[in-house]
Amino acid sequence: MSRPAAQHTSNTDILAPLRAGDVAEDAWHDSCDVLVIGWGAAGACAALEARAHGAQVIVADRFTGGGASAKSGGVVYAGGGTRQQRAAGFDDSPQAMFDYLKHETGGVIRDDTLRQFCADSVSNLNWLESHGATYAHSVPPGGKTSYPSDGYFLYYSGNELVPSHSGPQAPAPRGHRTVGKGQCGAVLYGHLQDACLRAGVQPLLQAAARRLVIDDAGSVIGAELWRLPTGSREARQHARLAARAERLQNFAPGYCDRLRQTVSQLEREHARPVLIRARKGVILSTGGFIFNRDLIREHAPKFRRNFKVGATGCDGSGLRLGQSVGAQSDRLSRVSAWRFINPPFCWPKGIVVNTEGRRFCNEEVYGATLGQPLCEEQGGKAWLVLDARLRKQAIRQALFDGYWWFQALPALALMLLKVRKGRDASQLAAACGMHGATLESALQAYNAGARGTAPDAFGKSPGSRQVLDQGPFYACDISVSNPVFPLGALTLGGLKVDEHTGAVLDGHGQPIAGLYSAGRTAIGIASHLYISGLSLADCVFSGRRAGKAVAIGTQARSFAHDVASLG
Structure with missing residues (x-):
């Protein structure tokens, strides 16, 4: 050998x-x-x-x-009527779970396999509990989140609340976070x-x-x-360097890549x-x-x-x-690709636009549903546009609403450090290299939907809309290349x-x-x-x-x- x-x-x-x-x-x-x-x-x-x-x-x-x-994060997607769902007051069924996942899975597996996955969901969660894992029914307040704070263990972990993804049955949370602290x-x-x-x-x-x-x-x-x-x-x-690489990956990825090369060299020379x-x-x-x-x-x-x-x-x-x-x-x-813009919970009330200033998604969707077109179709570049009122709300939420540090700190850095500003849409577009008329048109159409005088072009639910008309306006860089907001x-x-x-x-x-x-x-x-x-x-x-x-x-x-x- x-x-x-x-x-x-x-x-x-x-x-x-x-x-x-x-x-x-x-x-x-x-x-x-x-x-x-x-x-x-x-x-x-x-x-x-x-x-x-x-x-x-x-x-x-x-x-x-x-x-x-x-x-x-230790989150297990389970539904169809888990004990935790029932204790939290939610009705769910394997059929409702199938209807939702049929939309998300895009035919990657056969319908009978997906039905089996949904039918086995409750028993598989129970099986995990039989091996020591624990799950609870506490639901976080405040709305959609990328990951719930400590003390909350059942949440909407996908697009269940998005109108275009919901079925005839009322949506139920299916993200079962393993009981513990932190990730x-x-x-x-x-x-x-x-x-x-x-x-x-x-x-x-x-x-x-x-x-x-x-x-x-x-x-x-x-x-x-x-x-x-x-x-x-x-x-x-080998064990020490590998553990360090995993622990520090979020903070120093380049350094961790070098650690991994050393780990591999140890394997090649001594295994x-x-x-x-x-x-x-x-x-x-x-x-x-x-x-x-x-x-x-x-x-x-x-x-x-x-x-x-x-x-x-x-x-x-x-x-x-x-x-x-x-x-x-x-x-x-x-x-x-995960581009989460919640929390802050009010961020999805802004609009996400491409480098031309054109809106291209429903901002309330799950982070991967947003990140996919951002990377695949928009060259990895996009802006989150807020007006002065919405930015102030978002800063307040990031500071005082008890989010995880990995949610709050990047959000604050994005709004305070990596931000472009303009007194109106035209000036903001110039600061970002967008087309002024395109951004202005996007804001006008969105505001019409927020006021209820026209449908939202991307089907955003009424609770996630807010008129953006109080200058100055801000554009937060949510591109893949932004170091303070990793994608x-x-x-x-x-x-x-x-x-x-x-x-x-x-x-x-x-x-x-x-x-x-x-x-x-x-x-x-x-x-x-x-x-x-x-x-x-x-x-x-x-x-x-x-x-x-x-x-x-x-x-x-x-x-x-x-x-x-x-x-």
Whole structure:
């Protein structure tokens, strides 16, 4: 087994698959029924479900587990009548949840899969609670927010309140934030990790999977991982630098990128190969690829300037491992870009315009629903226009309404430091390089809608409209390039999988024997357009699906069933 050539990158080196015929019988270091590669939420859920069905499970991770899940807000999108929804006084049903998500998911998965996701929503939340996570029914006051303050754990985490997205049933909040303080992803992941250890899942840490092992028929029967010596000085340094990179990413991304390169160099110089035999199958759950700049440049170049949301392990290693054995990928150009303009709660009453001064969206939509056209269609450049009255309201809210620091401080910096000013629309347009007549027309049309004398051009609800007529006017730069107001992004595409089992599909749409995938490594519920909580909910749904399927061996049966149903 040769050592990969040194590279100046922080990405995991992925090699061509190893043929079982080239491996001596005594070369295997360990064996299991199920090998899970990537110990984030999806990997943990897969491991737990496989153990529940009697499988012996090894879970491997390039670091010490957690990944992007542990850095998230810990929000799980759940509905259809959860205990928390009922306690808060909201009626919801699987059908209402399906109707809403049908709009958001854009056909990325089949209707029967989406219906199953909605039908399983309550039981999956209960399953998380059975493993130690806690959810509550307190709803934040004041309206839509990107993330609720401490003490509030049930909220509208998507576009449920936007008229164009609502259905015949009254909207219900479905963002279930794991009970804890601060960003609660670490809390949720801690419960899942502890549950894995209690269940007897065997962890293999600081072990990066670099190639799969296949037999003569092309079935995946294991993997080669390169592991740092346990307890060594290099392993301790690796863990320390990786943790620092995750902790400081929001404050010094360039410095953290250099830390990641050092981490990768430690792996290349000191890791040693470990061969793991998987009798029933391998599950890939290593996250997305937002930290792989080559893949972003190739598939989603419009998002190269975005702030990277995720963890160091989100380098596309699972995607590339699957591709190395002929797996089919899809939607690699789909990236979720988060331009939140709430809170402050009054910000959506302003208007968002492009570089010409033309309005292009409903400002009350979820951050990714705004960020997508901003990056895809507007070149990553846009302005949030406020009048003097609305700006004063927003500053007051940012100062005194109890928002998180990561909500309040960037909002204040945007309004006080990175702002253009004009006594009227024409002067503001000149200060920003917009077309004066275009901006003036946009304000006039918007004000007509706010006064109720004309419909709003983008369907904004009456409660989110406010006449903008008190000069001076202000334009806040919400472009992707503004350093004081980062525009985060994460990837949504991945490996195509059988939607009954999570089995990875090849270029002909057939399962690759012994290979499964879950979470953001795979195409799933959140692969069209992200809303808060949908990815973690899909980690539970797809992770449990793959864990059960590989443990009980339903891969081939599921494919045969699909063929029979078509014919």
